[in-house]
Amino acid sequence: MSSCEDEFMAATFATKQALWLRNLLLEITPRKPQVVELYVDNNSAIALMKNLVFHGKSKHKDIKYHFIRKCVEAGQIAVKKVHTDEQKADALTKALTLGKLAVMRHLLGVRDLSGLQD
């Protein structure tokens, strides 16, 4: 299994969640359908999600994982590249070093506001 394939599968899982959230938001808020931006930090995985050229070499992947490409074509999802340093899902996949842990914690919205009057 290559890292590209792996990112692809993780992104497929995220896509399912994205569609669910998108529909939920449509239901509970007065808004028009929007394109959900999905950030991935692997270029080859993004290329695979966007076009079919690669398909020959990655045919063995299960068909269900190509679900994401359909969603991209239908305009429900927009896949974008993000640098690893700004990858906000990083803290959810590995144990981070001290500096990075603090940054990622902040990006996730976990903050220390203990000075605040409760």
Place this chain on the structure above:
Amino acid sequence: MSDLGLLSYHLGIEVGQYKDFTIVKQTCYAKKILEQFGMGQCNAAKFPMEPGARLHSDNDGQPVDATQYRKVIGCLRYLLHTRPDLAYTVRVASRFMEKPTLMHMQAVKQILRYLKGTIDLRLVYTQEGLKEELVGYSDSDVGGDLVSRRSTGGMAFYLGGSLITWCSQK
């Protein structure tokens, strides 16, 4: 039915609603966990898990009380509602609930020590992002699990700049 005002406490989760932001925290619950497992006076740690530390099934290790181990994991999992930074580590530790050994227990104690040092952290929801758009991030770690060689996938969804959904999954 009487109006009790804004939500402030629900199932162990404390909520603070202010003009510009809302906070969600479980500080009291975290303190309770630490007391319950005898870690109330422990020294704080900076990491929930050493970077690069790889837990394995440790077949030859000294077994520990599995019930106690599962109890800690169960408590920590509830804490994840407001602590996405712990999601990965707790998830890794919970893979060994069947036959926990001293090594796994030490990993859990490390999490508890980290919790002690970061007990005041909370999830903050601000109104920074005025554009209410849904943005997702997805990442994976190839073969992160030494036992099954499966990968860990993570995703986080933000609505208007605030985290609403996250997941760390093998």
